[in-house]
Amino acid sequence: MRILINGLLLVSLAFTSCSTVPVTGRRQLNMVSNDEVLSSSFAQYDEYIKSAPISKDRAKTEQVVKVGKRIAAATEKYLNDNGMGEQVKEYKWEFNLVADQTPNAFCMPGGKIVVYEGILPFTQDETGLAVVLGHEVAHAVAKHSNERMSQQVVANAVGGALNEAVKNQSETVKKLTPVVYGLGAQYGVMLPYSRSHESEADHIGLILMAMAGYNPASAEGFWQRMSQQGSKTPEFMSTHPSDQTRATNIRGWLPEAMKYYKPVY
Numbered sequence: 001m002r003i004l005i006n007g008l009l010l011v012s013l014a015f016t017s018c019s020t021v022p023v024t025g026r027r028q029l030n031m032v033s034n035d036e037v038l039s040s041s042f043a044q045y046d047e048y049i050k051s052a053p054i055s056k057d058r059a060k061t062e063q064v065v066k067v068g069k070r071i072a073a074a075t076e077k078y079l080n081d082n083g084m085g086e087q088v089k090e091y092k093w094e095f096n097l098v099a100d101q102t103p104n105a106f107c108m109p110g111g112k113i114v115v116y117e118g119i120l121p122f123t124q125d126e127t128g129l130a131v132v133l134g135h136e137v138a139h140a141v142a143k144h145s146n147e148r149m150s151q152q153v154v155a156n157a158v159g160g161a162l163n164e165a166v167k168n169q170s171e172t173v174k175k176l177t178p179v180v181y182g183l184g185a186q187y188g189v190m191l192p193y194s195r196s197h198e199s200e201a202d203h204i205g206l207i208l209m210a211m212a213g214y215n216p217a218s219a220e221g222f223w224q225r226m227s228q229q230g231s232k233t234p235e236f237m238s239t240h241p242s243d244q245t246r247a248t249n250i251r252g253w254l255p256e257a258m259k260y261y262k263p264v265y
Contacts, residue, residue: 021142022084023204030143031150038090041109041145045094048114055097055117064115067126067212068095070264071133072111074211075141091140103226107136109145122225130214131222134205141204144197199249206250206257213264216257220250 019030055061072093079087091111101118113133123129139145206216227243 019143021200021204022078022082023207024142024200026200028143028147029150030146031153032146034090034143034146037143037146037149038110041112042092045108045110045112049096052096052114053099055099057097057099057117060117060120061097063126063129064097064113065095067129067133067214068093068113070212070214071130071137071208074208075137078208078211079141103229105132105136107133107140109140109143111137111140113137122229123222124225127209127214127218128222128225130209130212131205131219134207134209134212134214135201136205137208138201138204139197141208142197142200144201147197199246202246202249203253206253207260210257210260213262215263216261217254220247223247223250 018027020026021028072091076088076091079085090109093111093113095113095115097115097117100116102116103119103122104116105114105119107113113136115129115132119132120129123132202219206219209219210216223243223246
């Protein structure tokens with residue numbers, strides 16, 4: 001009987017704790033407080049950035065900031081134009097280039113963006129960088145971290161633990177932060193998202209980079225360059241879709257993305 005009751009509770013909470021992902025319209029599980037997630041994200045980011053080796057390359061840093069600001073502006077425009085303007089206040093944008101030769105980048109919930117120098121040979125120019133930043137910001141726009149936390153709450157539910165976890169938001173988020181963010185003691189990186197999240201970020205990222213004035217047709221070329229760097233899969237692509245699947249998906253989304261594309265000179 002207890003198992004049945006807890007099962008019904010789980011179904012009830014899942015049914016009433018859904019939100020809709022921008023652009024794709026997918027319904028997602030969202031059982032944790034967004035304020036708590038943002039607070040935890042900002043705290044984790046502040047801790048990380050204290051020890052991160054900030055790049056001294058002025059030109060490359062300026063490029064990251066420039067492209068980042070354009071993607072940020074596009075994100076806020078999309079939200080405002082589509083009835084989600086209240087979400088704009090969640091973003092406290094910050095853009096940093098880190099002197100690490102790993103090909104990586106991430107965006108924490110709330111718009112804290114970090115790019116590693118090691119990914120710049122693959123981005124090659126501003127448009128390539130826009131592919132990366134559009135993709136990473138898309139994870140924040142789609143609230144994939146919130147969804148992963150919610151999934152972890154359900155996975156960890158034993159007996160009445162689910163109900164208690166949802167009631168005690170602060171403690172729940174605090175416990176799940178290392179699981180979701182995976183920021184290491186030294187430099188740290190975001191843990192990989194699922195393949196479905198990565199595909200969704202590809203889709204949303206194309207829209208954001210197009211709105212920012214960057215040609216979304218360049219996205220396929222960037223991902224091809226990343227996939228050809230050797231036999232070892234980089235952390236940045238460890239749970240991403242296969243090369244062929246990604247290429248097919250991007251081609252399928254391009255007509256939609258091109259509707260938003262207005263070159264900025």
